Amino acid sequence: MAPHERKTRLSDLALLGVVLALTALGGCRSQKQRTVNLVGSTSVQPFAELLAQEYQSRHPELNVEVQGGGSTAGIQALENGIAEIGMSSRSLTEAEKAKGLVPIAIARDGLAIVVHPSNGVTGLSRQQIQSIFSGLITNWRQVGGSDMPIRPITREEGSGTREEFIKRVMGKVRVSRGALVQESNGAVKELVRGDPGAIGYMSLGLVGGELKVLAVDGVEPSVEGIAQGKYPLAREFLFVRHGELSSDAQAFVDFVLSDDAQHLLESEGLVRTK
């Protein structure tokens, strides 16, 4: 009995030892590898991930971690100290600025109004888009298309993309309760791709080739249109800082604003800041 008992204890001890060793190793690793955390907008996220990848290939000693969650979640994470840099696809509110949050514009993007490729409509005015999303216009015939019900797709409450859309198109008018709600650019894209009657809004940089992008107030949402300030639904992608950045984070931000990185963003469909 006794030797058997001792044996189990020994194996338990060994297991404990292994666990402790692993934990200690984990600790060492995170100490050696310095990390910058980015949290926020799902619209900015794919671009930030790309930039982080590029940066890490040049500076492997720094680990840049990018997480989504949404613009407002990113700003909260920043305030709570969970993230060092927040990402936002909407401009900061006055209240947020008053708390000492500072925006750093990293690129410009258009809010693309997207429809199914088979849709005959090529452009809408902001007034028409507003009426569609508020439920006043319900058939494509009313805006020069074929006889087909319009199915507007909006984003969830609190999304930066939604807030920009509300600010620039809806104003004080409410989005119709009947509008479908999807929780990411990807989900909006997937839905519009399959539904001939759908209309949605999403980040221009993420549209890809499968959807039809409408002109707004007669201006195509092209890189030139946005760069020259003609496209009415242009917006800025922001990094947000709270107080001073650490030298590591500052180095990453400097890289993002550098010519190389801006060029990279341009090749991905965004418009450079200057």
Added chain:
Amino acid sequence: MKISQDRVIGWVLLAVAFSALSSLALITTFIFKEGVPIILKQGVGNFLFSNDWYPGEGKFGILAMIVGSLFVTLGAMFIGAIFGFGCAIVLTQFCPRRLVSIIKPAIELLAGIPSVVYGSIGVVILVPFIRDYLGGPGLSVLAASIVLGIMVLPTVTSISVDALQAVPRAYREGSIALGATQWQTTWMVVLKAARSGLVAAFILGMGRAVGETMAVIMVAGNTLEIPLGLTSPVRTLTSNIALEMGYASGAHRQALFATGVVLFVIIMVLNTIALAVSHSKAAGGRR
């Protein structure tokens, strides 16, 4: 020596058991503390029976979502009950043992598939199908019900199988000895005897359907309108929380916790009924 060891282990296990319990207590206090004040502030009636959900304007009414959860759950249970009970009856009454050993694990395997996978399949296959053949946007009560109906199958089936297997052999033998066919025996004797277990299976499945979130967000459309038909899009209580929690702050966040309180109460009621029913079965058996 030995006794003291037993005692130590006893204490440790007790502590572990209580830590699980205390996390339940913690969760309960937390959602009620966060959620109840805003319900009282809005007024219970306004919160439960108004359809105005405009967080930006400080209006929080969750009627559409309560109705939505109700519709989707009923739809799911319609599908889940037909297939789940059907499966259970076949497995326990009419199926060769070899086949049972294949079918039962296969159904239980359904429980292991992540809900995102159910959702994706719903979006890619079911939603376009409904849109093309039944009209509407495709994202609908029907799509959510079908996906959820499949998801509750393992729960409903395995609990019903247990209930049916628990029926004493003598009941069946007696019935068949009296000249009843196998189907008559199943319908009139076995199902009656297992009734309370089947009700418990139904209600536990319902609890699962009410609580499911991810798959529903993906296929339900999440509109704020009260659904008017099977092809209307719908938002459930759980999807409301999951959709907006990431961003919400202040009163909006509290209102989402309040949505959680409503959900909590609904699921508690369902579970209590399930417990009561299965206990009454035990009492009935003794009598």
